[in-house]
Amino acid sequence: xxxADQYLKAIYLAQRIEDGPASTGTLADLLExxxxxxxxxxxxxxxxxxxxxxxxxxxxxxxxxxxxxHDALQTYCIIERFLANVLEVEEYQxxxxxxxSVIDDTVAERLDTIIDRPGECPDCFDPERDACxxxxxxxxCAD
Amino acid sequence: xxLGQRVSSDHQLARLLQIGVVLEEVVESRAAHHLDxxxxxxxxxxxxxVRELLEEAADESADHRERLEALIDDLEADTVAxxxxxxxxxxxxxxxxxxxxxLYDQLANEETAYKFYDDLINAIEASDSEFAIERERxxxxxYEIREEEKDGVEEVTEIMEHRA
Numbered sequence: 001x002x003x004a005d006q007y008l009k010a011i012y013l014a015q016r017i018e019d020g021p022a023s024t025g026t027l028a029d030l031l032e033x034x035x036x037x038x039x040x041x042x043x044x045x046x047x048x049x050x051x052x053x054x055x056x057x058x059x060x061x062x063x064x065x066x067x068x069x070h071d072a073l074q075t076y077c078i079i080e081r082f083l084a085n086v087l088e089v090e091e092y093q094x095x096x097x098x099x100x101s102v103i104d105d106t107v108a109e110r111l112d113t114i115i116d117r118p119g120e121c122p123d124c125f126d127p128e129r130d131a132c133x134x135x136x137x138x139x140x141c142a143d
Numbered sequence: 144x145x146l147g148q149r150v151s152s153d154h155q156l157a158r159l160l161q162i163g164v165v166l167e168e169v170v171e172s173r174a175a176h177h178l179d180x181x182x183x184x185x186x187x188x189x190x191x192x193v194r195e196l197l198e199e200a201a202d203e204s205a206d207h208r209e210r211l212e213a214l215i216d217d218l219e220a221d222t223v224a225x226x227x228x229x230x231x232x233x234x235x236x237x238x239x240x241x242x243x244x245x246l247y248d249q250l251a252n253e254e255t256a257y258k259f260y261d262d263l264i265n266a267i268e269a270s271d272s273e274f275a276i277e278r279e280r281x282x283x284x285x286y287e288i289r290e291e292e293k294d295g296v297e298e299v300t301e302i303m304e305h306r307a
Contacts, residue, residue: 098155110169111166114169
């Protein structure tokens with residue numbers, strides 16, 4: 001997943017958290033980068049027709065941006081579930097974030113044949129918890 | 144969510160190699176399952192060429208898995224029991240309906256593995272990090288495995304083309 005896709009995914013989640021356009025501050029927090037970096041990338045995504053940006057309101061995904069964000073979040077969700085439920089990784093969120101830039105959607109789809117992603121993915125993703133709602137993590141992570 | 148991360152630690156490298164092992168397990172397990180899962184009359188109808196392809200694919204994946212595991216061992220990272228992963232792969236196995244399905248599945252497996260190694264090599268090459276294993280040995284192993292996956296893709300494609 002490239003940087004642009006990671007931004008699109010973050011905007012998708014921020015729109016869900018804020019129930020409206022994603023603010024620069026929320027995106028900077030989610031992505032752990034500076035607000036200036038966010039603004040620069042939002043401009044690039046807007047030029048590519050993936051995001052609409054309104055001053056003082058924030059960024060919203062276009063239909064094309066939404067499709068790509070959806071795919072990026074599904075890939076992330078598969079990585080998280082794979083780490084937690086198959087490899088039994090306790091720090092699955094941190095590791096999923098570190099790995100998402102290296103795992104592409106073709107590879108994620110193959111991993112998905114093992115974890116059996118739910119049909120409602122990625123709508124079952126809880127942006128506040130930064131994890132799939134279907135992911136039950138307790139002692140040793142059960143599915 | 145940190146952006147643009149490349150392979151930056153032994154732990155992350157070990158995890159990625161572990162994912163490679165799982166992808167190899169998928170190839171190995173499915174290649175072995177394909178023949179067993181077909182009804183006897185269809186199994187008999189699978190010609191020698193496809194049978195050989197599947198046997199070779201299973202052997203090659205076992206070899207790749209062992210080479211990846213050797214790298215992981217030298218990184219001294221915690222790994223999960225592969226028997227557990229195998230059980231999961233087996234549990235999720237849905238048999239292809241016919242010989243074409245067998246070949247398509249094999250092609251998808253080989254292509255995915257190729258893509259994974261290609262991305263992993265790029266990520267390692269883009270990183271300045273030093274690992275507990277020699278970078279040269281690591282990359283050489285991955286180049287070789289990637290090349291064999293590429294050959295695998297070509298082999299399946301050839302068989303599919305002349306059967307069409």
